[in-house]
Amino acid sequence: MTQSEATPPIELRGATKRFRTPDGSTYTALRDIDLTVAPGEFCAVVGPTGCGKSTTLSLISGLEEASTGTVTIDGRPVSGIDRRVGFMFQQDAVFPWKSVLTNVAAGPLFRGAAKREAIDRSRDWLRRVGLSGFEDHYPHQLSGGMRKRVALAQTLINEPRILLMDEPFSALDVQTRQIMSDELLDLWELTRPSVVFVTHDLEEAIALADKVVVLTVGPGRVKDVFPIELPRPRRVQEIKFEPRFVALYERIWNSLRDEVRAAYSRTAGEAA
Amino acid sequence: MSEQNMTAVSAAQEAAPHDSPTAVTARRRRLRGRATILSIQAVLVVAVLGSWELAARQKWIDTFLYGQPSGVWKQLVDWFEHGTEVGSIWQQFEVTLEEALLGFLIGSVAGIVLGVALGRVRILAAIFGPFIKLFNSIPRIVLAAIFALWFGLAIPGKVATAVVLVFFVVFFNAFQGTREVDRNLIANARILGASPWKVTTQVVVPSAFTWIIASLHVAFGFALIGAVVGEIIGAQHGLGLLINQAKGNFNPNGVYAGTVLVAVMALAAEFLLTVLERRLLAWRPSNDRDPESGL
Numbered sequence: 001m002t003q004s005e006a007t008p009p010i011e012l013r014g015a016t017k018r019f020r021t022p023d024g025s026t027y028t029a030l031r032d033i034d035l036t037v038a039p040g041e042f043c044a045v046v047g048p049t050g051c052g053k054s055t056t057l058s059l060i061s062g063l064e065e066a067s068t069g070t071v072t073i074d075g076r077p078v079s080g081i082d083r084r085v086g087f088m089f090q091q092d093a094v095f096p097w098k099s100v101l102t103n104v105a106a107g108p109l110f111r112g113a114a115k116r117e118a119i120d121r122s123r124d125w126l127r128r129v130g131l132s133g134f135e136d137h138y139p140h141q142l143s144g145g146m147r148k149r150v151a152l153a154q155t156l157i158n159e160p161r162i163l164l165m166d167e168p169f170s171a172l173d174v175q176t177r178q179i180m181s182d183e184l185l186d187l188w189e190l191t192r193p194s195v196v197f198v199t200h201d202l203e204e205a206i207a208l209a210d211k212v213v214v215l216t217v218g219p220g221r222v223k224d225v226f227p228i229e230l231p232r233p234r235r236v237q238e239i240k241f242e243p244r245f246v247a248l249y250e251r252i253w254n255s256l257r258d259e260v261r262a263a264y265s266r267t268a269g270e271a272a
Numbered sequence: 273m274s275e276q277n278m279t280a281v282s283a284a285q286e287a288a289p290h291d292s293p294t295a296v297t298a299r300r301r302r303l304r305g306r307a308t309i310l311s312i313q314a315v316l317v318v319a320v321l322g323s324w325e326l327a328a329r330q331k332w333i334d335t336f337l338y339g340q341p342s343g344v345w346k347q348l349v350d351w352f353e354h355g356t357e358v359g360s361i362w363q364q365f366e367v368t369l370e371e372a373l374l375g376f377l378i379g380s381v382a383g384i385v386l387g388v389a390l391g392r393v394r395i396l397a398a399i400f401g402p403f404i405k406l407f408n409s410i411p412r413i414v415l416a417a418i419f420a421l422w423f424g425l426a427i428p429g430k431v432a433t434a435v436v437l438v439f440f441v442v443f444f445n446a447f448q449g450t451r452e453v454d455r456n457l458i459a460n461a462r463i464l465g466a467s468p469w470k471v472t473t474q475v476v477v478p479s480a481f482t483w484i485i486a487s488l489h490v491a492f493g494f495a496l497i498g499a500v501v502g503e504i505i506g507a508q509h510g511l512g513l514l515i516n517q518a519k520g521n522f523n524p525n526g527v528y529a530g531t532v533l534v535a536v537m538a539l540a541a542e543f544l545l546t547v548l549e550r551r552l553l554a555w556r557p558s559n560d561r562d563p564e565s566g567l
Contacts, residue, residue: 063459081462093460097478097555106474110465138555158464 007075009162009194010037010060014069017055028219029055032069035213035222040192044205046256047215048263053198054090056220057164060196061087073162083111086160086193088168094139094150100126101135103150107158125153128187145176149183156187163193167200181208181236189233202256206248207236214255217262224255339524347529357517358509361533367509369537371427371499375434376492380442382435383491384484387446391480392472397447404443412436413501420506430507434498438491442484449483450476482556485549492541500534511537 017030030052037043045053058064059071062081071078073085094103102109105122109115126132129149139147148169155163169177181204188195199205205212206228214223230244239245321341327333328340335343351361358364390397390404416433423429453476461475503512511530518526 061463063462083465085463087460087463089456089460091456093454093456095457095461095475095478097481097553106461106466107464110461110467110470110474140555140557154460154464 008036009039009074010035010196011072012056012059012069015059015066015071016068017052017059017064018067031219031221033220033222037194037196039194042188042195042197042208042210043213044197044199044209044211045213045215046199046202046205047220048217048260049200049267050263051215051218051259052220053215054166057087057166057196057198060162061085061164084161086155086158086163088151088155088165090167090170092139092147092151094147094154096139099135100131100137100139100142100150103139104153104157107154111158121157125157129153129183144172145180148172148180152184152187159191161193163195165195165197167198170199177204178236184208185234185236202249202252203240206245206252207234207239212252214252214259217259217266223259226252336522337524339528343525344528344532347525348532351529356514358513364509364511364514365533365537367427368499368503368511368534371430371502371510372434372492372495372537374431375498376438376495378431379435379438379495380488380491383439383442384446387443388450388472388477388480391447391450392476408440416498416502416505419502425506425508430499430502430510433502434495437494437498441491441494442487445483445487446480449480452483453479481552485552489542489545492545493538496534496538
């Protein structure tokens with residue numbers, strides 16, 4: 001117990017990420033990021049467009065390597081993709097040529113599970129996300145919300161201890177997004193992975209998270225960290241009307257507002 | 273929950289649209305449209321062949337040079353009833369088909385394997401890219417002459433010609449298809465635990481298949497060109513040989529008859545490829561596969 005408290009599941013220390021642009025110069029996406037996520041903690045990251053939210057997730061997942069600084073999972077530096085990590089992408093990343101059933105079974109099959117076992121577990125997860133009866137459908141035959149459920153089951157079937165989510169519901173309409181958020185919270189309660197949830201929607205961040213991290217305009221740094229001490233279980237639709245929610249929203253928005261304005265004036269300046 | 277039920281209902285409707293009255297009238301209308309198109313097409317064929325025949329009979333054109341449809345028909349009947357100078361017509365058909373099929377299979381397998389390999393492994397593309405561009409710039413039909421020297425009149429020379437024609441078409445499509453695979457899908461597969469090999473077989477190849485299959489349609493035509501040109505340059509059997517002999521005998525009807533047989537072969541192969549395509553790409557939205565939406 002003390003061991004896990006001493007070494008957090010996710011820790012970034014002074015992590016900086018620079019990319020080389022096609023014209024040869026370097027572009028700094030993240031600068032000196034410090035971020036710690038406790039076991040079972042749901043951490044939301046908000047920030048203006050282009051502040052490096054998604055880059056943070058790439059560093060934790062091992063898809064990208066930090067230019068300087070350290071990124072550790074359970075105390076060990078990230079080198080390449082880690083089995084303990086699950087990642088839900090912003091765009092549809094389910095495989096369009098696989099049926100719903102084999103899409104969800106893909107993770108276990110990639111990791112060497114027996115076919116029978118992978119299919120059984122896939123059926124199990126499809127039931128959990130409410131897609132029983134759609135096993136043989138192809139992704140294009142499903143609605144956007146249903147495809148997101150497939151992606152969620154596909155990610156969770158690997159039982160990740162660390163769940164990274166990059167604006168996973170941003171393409172959905174508002175009602176579907178709220179339903180999906182509630183379902184996400186229910187599923188999260190089952191296994192309680194540590195979550196880093198990137199979003200530009202502050203309401204969504206507060207409703208879901210234990211902790212909201214505000215990043216500055218790019219190159220992103222951590223500006224503020226707000227603990228969200230709202231009781232669980234939560235219903236995303238209803239929690240928004242609680243006075244404590246509104247107070248938190250005001251506080252965090254005060255922090256976020258300047259960054260959003262700075263980012264906006266920057267893009268507006270570029271456009272002009 | 274309600275969103276889920278609604279989508280379930282709409283998916284069920286999509287799955288079984290057949291019995292509603294609107295679907296029936298829609299299908300009837302579609303059939304009528306098809307019948308109209310077919311009859312217009314028949315009229316066009318009759319008009320073109322009829323005026324050609326008429327022109328030949330009225331001596332407006334020289335049948336010694338241009339032939340005539342009834343002569344082509346007689347030539348075909350003669351070939352099927354009495355055989356050709358070099359054996360039965362079925363044998364010629366079979367030889368050409370064998371050359372084209374072998375060339376098609378070898379060329380497309382090589383094209384797919386190398387295209388995907390070079391698309392996936394950047395260092396391979398850097399090393400071999402210039403050579404492939406170099407070979408691609410050679411007008412490959414001239415290679416048929418070289419292959420005739422190497423292999424003589426036998427089948428392998430024609431197969432080799434077909435292979436070099438097929439390979440580049442398939443290779444460039446497989447290569448491009450591999451490069452265009454959605455980065456998100458690859459990232460997702462890697463996170464889910466796929467090894468580089470599994471990423472290739474389970475993500476890259478299925479995704480590039482839309483590109484590859486498009487090239488296979490063209491590729492079979494090229495394989496036939498390779499086989500027939502090889503036979504025209506020098507052969508003991510085959511439809512190309514028949515065409516070449518008819519040309520030598522100043523028999524235009526024979527040239528046309530040989531051409532018709534090659535065309536029949538190409539259309540049959542095209543049909544089979546389309547069946548294969550629908551089977552393999554069943555996962556795509558159905559409006560992409562609407563037979564009336566394009567050629």
